[in-house]
Amino acid sequence: MVKIVKADVNHVAGICDVCAKGQWATYGDIYSNEYIERIIKEYYEPERVTKEVTQTSKEWGGYFVAVENGQVIGAGGGGLTSDTVGELYVLYMDPDRRNEGVGTLLLKAITEQQKQLGAKEQWLSVQRGNMKGIPFYEAKGFQFKHEQKGYGNKEGEDYISLRYYRNI
Numbered sequence: 672m673v674k675i676v677k678a679d680v681n682h683v684a685g686i687c688d689v690c691a692k693g694q695w696a697t698y699g700d701i702y703s704n705e706y707i708e709r710i711i712k713e714y715y716e717p718e719r720v721t722k723e724v725t726q727t728s729k730e731w732g733g734y735f736v737a738v739e740n741g742q743v744i745g746a747g748g749g750g751l752t753s754d755t756v757g758e759l760y761v762l763y764m765d766p767d768r769r770n771e772g773v774g775t776l777l778l779k780a781i782t783e784q785q786k787q788l789g790a791k792e793q794w795l796s797v798q799r800g801n802m803k804g805i806p807f808y809e810a811k812g813f814q815f816k817h818e819q820k821g822y823g824n825k826e827g828e829d830y831i832s833l834r835y836y837r838n839i
């Protein structure tokens with residue numbers, strides 16, 4: 672049985688693993704290896720994620736994880752960018768466990784947290800061309816708003832993110 676729980680230090684290794692696998696499976700065809708490696712090293716390494724599960728606030732509500740038999744199979748998290756606006760910062764399923772409805776449960780938990788804090792709308796960035804993410808968000812009622820420069824671009828890189836939002 673899959674459970675959705677607020678992550679703690681016991682989930683750090685699982686979060687790093689699922690998010691790193693998710694990065695390769697999602698962006699392997701559209702981004703350079705160097706870019707993916709850089710993102711994984713920066714965001715999905717134990718020291719940072721330990722802080723992110725122990726130091727939470729309105730701005731960063733911590734990770735939620737989908738756990739099955741003690742194993743993390745999905746992870747995500749968000750926070751508020753203003754009193755009424757939520758942001759989904761990260762959401763990855765184990766690539767072998769997509770399309771079973773579990774990402775929906777994770778998004779629901781993150782959204783409930785944001786609603787309880789007063790959010791009335793929810794935003795996210797998704798990389799242009801990410802067809803493993805965009806159809807999911809559109810199925811959940813998110814609408815495309817505008818393009819912006821991708822986060823973490825180095826000189827010579829021009830990856831583009833799409834901003835999506837929905838009312839919650």
Ligand SMILES: CC(C)(COP(=O)(O)OP(=O)(O)OC[C@H]1O[C@@H](n2cnc3c(N)ncnc32)[C@H](O)[C@@H]1OP(=O)(O)O)[C@@H](O)C(=O)NCCC(=O)NCCS
Pocket residue numbers: 693697762763764765768769770771772773774775776796797798801803804805806807808810811
């Ligand atoms: C995005 C992600 C977290 C969703 O989790 P998931 O467990 O696979 O999604 P679910 O099974 O809960 O839901 C799938 C939903 O998306 C819809 N969907 C998925 N692929 C679709 C497609 N190609 N076309 C139309 N709808 C699609 C399904 O219809 C379903 O909607 P419903 O619940 O209204 O029926 C997961 O697929 C993932 O890890 N993707 C790769 C990583 C990624 O892109 N993350 C986002 C980075 S910004």
